[in-house]
């Protein structure tokens with residue numbers, strides 16, 4: 151950024167951007183002219199050279215949304231214990247508790263995805279090329295990085311919005327311990343959920359938008375001639391193995407296996423590039439949900455095995471996440487006629503792609 155003389159190294163700052171969120175991290179428009187640099191890779195191979203950084207920044211981006219959700223949900227849970235509506239604390243109202251439980255499911259699933267990815271990153275960084283398992287981990291890391299980032303970022307924005315709603319919108323007094331204290335509700339800046347929501351939104355854009363990441367998933371499939379699918383399936387089946395000893399997890403594990411088969415059939419059933427592209431987002435999310443399902447099952451089996459407190463809740467979480475066809479929701483073959491209809495819906499009946 152600066153030369154040895156302390157002066158800016160060919161950088162002209164046009165302006166700081168007026169951003170919707172992430173205001174704690176200023177973004178500027180810069181112009182680089184006659185900047186001195188050092189070549190750190192081969193000329194013309196810039197993108198491959200920074201590819202490993204993309205893994206890391208996408209992992210950070212996924213985490214940004216998940217932590218925002220965790221914080222917002224913690225506030226919503228606490229508020230529900232204190233706020234009385236319809237003569238009961240919110241936490242005793244079935245509809246409210248169902249709403250919070252959905253957010254908890256999203257938090258647990260995305261957290262599992264995130265830590266699985268971090269585990270892969272750690273192993274690939276610490277294992278030499280050619281060592282057993284290295285290639286498998288590297289392939290999975292390449293495949294799941296866009297999947298986890300796209301899914302977590304999107305899910306977090308929706309869930310943080312729900313958490314905001316769970317605090318309502320009126321300033322009111324709530325008893326905290328023996329003290330009366332003002333709580334400024336969800337929509338107001340004071341509580342901080344508004345900031346979480348704004349900050350989370352950018353994760354759906356930077357480091358690749360949802361659609362661009364979904365196309366990246368297709369690229370991995372293409373580059374590996376779908377070989378990555380076999381690695382993915384093997385990984386998921388391994389994660390489901392411990393469930394065999396726990397009958398309460400059999401149904402959840404069966405749902406994940408069915409989802410894997412559906413994902414595979416979906417991919418092999420498509421012949422046209424535009425159909426594949428049109429369904430890329432649905433495919434990406436189905437892969438994310440199926441993987442999260444397997445990780446939740448694996449975790450629940452471990453918790454039950456280890457006699458962890460709350461293991462029965464972990465089992466319920468796995469069951470709930472995997473139930474009722476939810477894993478492959480949105481995995482729809484979008485035939486050319488359907489895409490043509492979409493064009494007409496968006497731009498009018500004369501419009502063509």
Ligand SMILES: Cc1cc2nc3c(=O)[nH]c(=O)nc-3n(C[C@H](O)[C@H](O)[C@H](O)COP(=O)(O)OP(=O)(O)OC[C@H]3O[C@@H](n4cnc5c(N)ncnc54)[C@H](O)[C@@H]3O)c2cc1C
Nearest residue numbers: 169171172177352355356357358359360361362363365427
């Ligand atoms: C706050 C902030 C900070 C940033 N910081 C950096 C930074 O430090 N370094 C950096 O390099 N970049 C940075 N970016 C840029 C960011 O990575 C890009 O804005 C982002 O990748 C989207 O690209 P784009 O803006 O060109 O959008 P566009 O490519 O114009 O995309 C517009 C829309 O079209 C969709 N779209 C595009 N192509 C396709 C396709 N083939 N099929 C289907 N849909 C498609 C996208 O999903 C998106 O919804 C930053 C962005 C923001 C908001």
